[in-house]
Amino acid sequence: MTSQHPSTNGVQFHSQTPFWRDERVIRIALQVITAVLAIGLLYWVISNVINAAEQRGLSLGFDFLDESAGFPIGESDLPYDPSRSFLYAFTVGVINTLKVSIIGVFFATILGTIVGIARLSSNWLISRIALAFIEFHRNIPLLVLLLLWYRGVFIKLPKVQDSYIWPGPIYINQRGLFLTWPRFTPQSTPFVLFTVIGILLAITAWIVLRRIRETTGRNTYFGLVSVVILVVFPAIGLLIAGGQPFEADVPVLSGFNFKGGYQLSPEFIALLVGLVTYTAAFIAEVVRAGIQSVSKGQHEAARAVGLKSSHILGLVIMPQALRVIIPPLISQYLNLTKNSSLAIFIGYPEIFFIGKTTINQAGRAVQVFLVVMAVYLSISLVTSFILNIYNRRIQLVER
Amino acid sequence: MTTAIQSKGKSKPPEPPGLLTWIRKNLFNNWYNSILTIVSIILIAFVLFSLFRWIFFVADWRPVTTAPLLYLVGQYPRDQLWRIGLILIIMSLLFGASWRKWGGVMRTFSLTYAVFLIFVALWPSPQGGLPLPIRGFMLANLAVILLGYRIGGIKKLRGMYLALAWLLSLAANLILLRGADAFDILDIVSTTLWGGLLVTLLLAVGGITLSFPIGVLLALGRQSTLPVFRWICTIIIEVVRGVPLIGLLFLSSLIVPLFLPPEIRIDRLMRALLGMIIFSAAYTAENVRGGLAAVPTGQIEAAKALGHNGFQITSFIVLPQALRAVIPPIVGQFISLFKDTTLASGVAILELLSVGRSIIQSTPEFIGLQMEVLGFIALIFWVFSYMMSNASQQIEVALGVGER
Numbered sequence: 001m002t003s004q005h006p007s008t009n010g011v012q013f014h015s016q017t018p019f020w021r022d023e024r025v026i027r028i029a030l031q032v033i034t035a036v037l038a039i040g041l042l043y044w045v046i047s048n049v050i051n052a053a054e055q056r057g058l059s060l061g062f063d064f065l066d067e068s069a070g071f072p073i074g075e076s077d078l079p080y081d082p083s084r085s086f087l088y089a090f091t092v093g094v095i096n097t098l099k100v101s102i103i104g105v106f107f108a109t110i111l112g113t114i115v116g117i118a119r120l121s122s123n124w125l126i127s128r129i130a131l132a133f134i135e136f137h138r139n140i141p142l143l144v145l146l147l148l149w150y151r152g153v154f155i156k157l158p159k160v161q162d163s164y165i166w167p168g169p170i171y172i173n174q175r176g177l178f179l180t181w182p183r184f185t186p187q188s189t190p191f192v193l194f195t196v197i198g199i200l201l202a203i204t205a206w207i208v209l210r211r212i213r214e215t216t217g218r219n220t221y222f223g224l225v226s227v228v229i230l231v232v233f234p235a236i237g238l239l240i241a242g243g244q245p246f247e248a249d250v251p252v253l254s255g256f257n258f259k260g261g262y263q264l265s266p267e268f269i270a271l272l273v274g275l276v277t278y279t280a281a282f283i284a285e286v287v288r289a290g291i292q293s294v295s296k297g298q299h300e301a302a303r304a305v306g307l308k309s310s311h312i313l314g315l316v317i318m319p320q321a322l323r324v325i326i327p328p329l330i331s332q333y334l335n336l337t338k339n340s341s342l343a344i345f346i347g348y349p350e351i352f353f354i355g356k357t358t359i360n361q362a363g364r365a366v367q368v369f370l371v372v373m374a375v376y377l378s379i380s381l382v383t384s385f386i387l388n389i390y391n392r393r394i395q396l397v398e399r
Numbered sequence: 400m401t402t403a404i405q406s407k408g409k410s411k412p413p414e415p416p417g418l419l420t421w422i423r424k425n426l427f428n429n430w431y432n433s434i435l436t437i438v439s440i441i442l443i444a445f446v447l448f449s450l451f452r453w454i455f456f457v458a459d460w461r462p463v464t465t466a467p468l469l470y471l472v473g474q475y476p477r478d479q480l481w482r483i484g485l486i487l488i489i490m491s492l493l494f495g496a497s498w499r500k501w502g503g504v505m506r507t508f509s510l511t512y513a514v515f516l517i518f519v520a521l522w523p524s525p526q527g528g529l530p531l532p533i534r535g536f537m538l539a540n541l542a543v544i545l546l547g548y549r550i551g552g553i554k555k556l557r558g559m560y561l562a563l564a565w566l567l568s569l570a571a572n573l574i575l576l577r578g579a580d581a582f583d584i585l586d587i588v589s590t591t592l593w594g595g596l597l598v599t600l601l602l603a604v605g606g607i608t609l610s611f612p613i614g615v616l617l618a619l620g621r622q623s624t625l626p627v628f629r630w631i632c633t634i635i636i637e638v639v640r641g642v643p644l645i646g647l648l649f650l651s652s653l654i655v656p657l658f659l660p661p662e663i664r665i666d667r668l669m670r671a672l673l674g675m676i677i678f679s680a681a682y683t684a685e686n687v688r689g690g691l692a693a694v695p696t697g698q699i700e701a702a703k704a705l706g707h708n709g710f711q712i713t714s715f716i717v718l719p720q721a722l723r724a725v726i727p728p729i730v731g732q733f734i735s736l737f738k739d740t741t742l743a744s745g746v747a748i749l750e751l752l753s754v755g756r757s758i759i760q761s762t763p764e765f766i767g768l769q770m771e772v773l774g775f776i777a778l779i780f781w782v783f784s785y786m787m788s789n790a791s792q793q794i795e796v797a798l799g800v801g802e803r
Contacts, residue, residue: 031626034631
């Protein structure tokens with residue numbers, strides 16, 4: 001590969017090597033041929049698509065995005081009606097995808113961590129239960145799991161009139177979950193403002209005071225200070241708001257359904273629960289492997305130095321385990337997001353479902369497909385980008 | 400955990416291990432573990448009791464028991480079932496021979512296969528959904544496995560021949576299933592009639608075997624020093640891994656026909672298989688890339704010093720070492736592909752799950768018995784996947800991954 005200095009030594013390499021055996025020529029020629037083939041293939045495919053579109057009288061433009069969608073969407077956090085445009089319908093779908101993904105990631109992390117730690121418990125029974133949970137979920141298809149939750153549990157909940165009532169009040173029935181939800185009033189503004197300021201201040205105080213402590217060794221009570229800020233500021237906001245910052249929007253039974261509150265459809269909950277339990281089983285294995293990757297000597301050394309067990313976990317074990325845990329954890333998050341597309345099997349209107357409905361109603365499969373895939377790709381790429389930044393950061397501290 | 404070590408004046412001799420000691424050490428070693436143990440026992444008892452009650456008293460298993468053949472082969476013509484029987488015999492011989500020849504993992508695979516045969520033979524089907532000859536045939540295949548086991552003992556049968564036989568059997572099985580114009584006795588059976596476990600296994604096995612070479616090429620391309628290769632392969636891998644499988648299945652079933660000129664028509668099942676292959680190839684490529692990275696550069700430099708060219712280095716030095724390291728993740732990927740075949744029901748492929756659902760939809764008296772069918776299908780997937788993941792752990796031990 002490195003015979004690139006033919007003229008420097010006296011031997012006349014250049015004239016003796018025929019060009020078809022010259023590695024530099026081969027390399028360039030191979031690449032040119034491949035590039036031409038790839039472009040040719042792309043051209044062939046695109047011309048076929050254009051031909052097919054002309055024959056069937058389909059349009060290949062994206063101007064249909066402004067036309068009115070004409071189909072209803074079951075649940076939407078934006079005001080939606082069928083007269084809105086396709087673009088708007090896609091936006092609703094993206095928001096629904098992000099909603100189920102973000103909430104799912106949050107709960108899957110909590111459940112996965114609990115199960116992963118339970119797997120390492122010294123209690124034999126707890127460890128076995130965790131193992132059973134993991135093996136159950138890892139060995140059945142997610143689609144079957146989702147259908148089991150949807151058909152077996154959430155569809156079979158009692159009728160609206162016989163709802164389960166949980167404290168809150170939260171009503172649970174065939175039509176989903178009805179949550180009591182805070183409603184904004186004029187008094188909410190100062191409260192929200194002060195709370196946000198409080199959170200920001202607390203974070204700043206934590207970072208600054210902690211750095212002072214790390215550099216000087218003085219005890220700055222950074223934890224205590226942050227907590228005090230976190231309590232005091234919302235309290236001031238609460239006082240200004242007169243003790244009642246939000247109005248509780250309680251769901252009320254009227255006729256055959258509940259009015260008010262925040263409604264989560266059975267499709268959403270089934271999808272969420274299925275994704276959370278399935279992903280949690282994989283996260284549990286990631287967490288277990290991460291904790292086990294920290295050598296036992298670290299634990300013993302920390303004990304020998306005399307650290308408290310909470311400090312051992314927080315200052316010695318976790319920082320090292322996280323380095324192993326985070327990359328596969330993020331890929332599980334991405335899996336969860338991609339798996340949310342299985343919603344088409346139970347009818348939760350996320351982006352894939354909206355895309356399929358559009359294809360059924362208005363055709364334009366190619367454009368819809370491009371839009372939907374672009375959404376998933378950008379979610380993936382943004383997450384990978386953040387992961388790469390993180391990986392670079394932790395590699396700096398690697399010894 | 401380690402609080403027990405305290406130096407006292409005299410140390411007691413270790414207690415003899417007994418059941419009570421074990422219980423005290425593992426279940427009641429401190430107060431919160433005792434509480435956890437008691438709560439878990441109550442929870443387990445409750446779950447087991449409800450499950451037991453549901454399975455034996457509440458559930459109505461008719462949708463599962465009445466139509467075993469639908470679950471196994473779908474609408475495959477009943478007078479052509481002998482072809483599938485022939486495939487089973489080939490498989491039995493190969494499994495038996497490989498068990499003897501290679502042992503270890505193949506033993507687990509063969510046993511899984513045998514369990515499957517026994518399971519089909521004993522399928523509780525009161526309405527005579529599964530004729531007695533078929534059950535007998537399934538049991539007779541156990542004897543064929545033993546025959547294969549004997550054949551595997553023949554000294555002249557080298558491992559290479561057996562591997563070749565496996566590859567050939569894949570093609571032979573496809574021809575047997577589909578039929579061919581060249582043979583009078585093999586009528587063409589349209590793939591729209593294929594269904595059930597047959598299609599599930601076809602998608603999984605076909606997906607993994609056909610995607611493997613593509614995945615290896617993609618991985619090599621991504622490692623290449625030629626920028627054009629590297630870029631094309633990286634884009635393909637990242638795009639495919641960035642989108643969900645169901646998206647690729649829609650692509651291959653709805654849009655690929657538009658990509659091709661009208662003269663070329665691909666069968667619906669083959670289009671779904673194409674989606675599986677593209678998906679699986681990208682993940683195989685990433686697994687293989689991990690294996691390639693594990694090959695020490697010294698190996699490549701030594702090969703160069705000996706005067707091997709790039710092709711020889713890759714195929715005789717790098718790949719054999721890289722592929723050995725990636726067998727466990729490939730088996731893991733096969734398991735997930737096997738589970739993912741259920742998604743093909745979204746593009747109107749009659750695999751196991753959609754057969755189950757269509758049985759319910761087509762029979763009015765079965766409506767509302769979704770749980771039984773779903774539970775049954777979950778069980779099938781669970782048993783297969785669990786046995787395979789155990790096999791992959793055996794491979795890991797046998798190959799000594801991480802010890803070389």
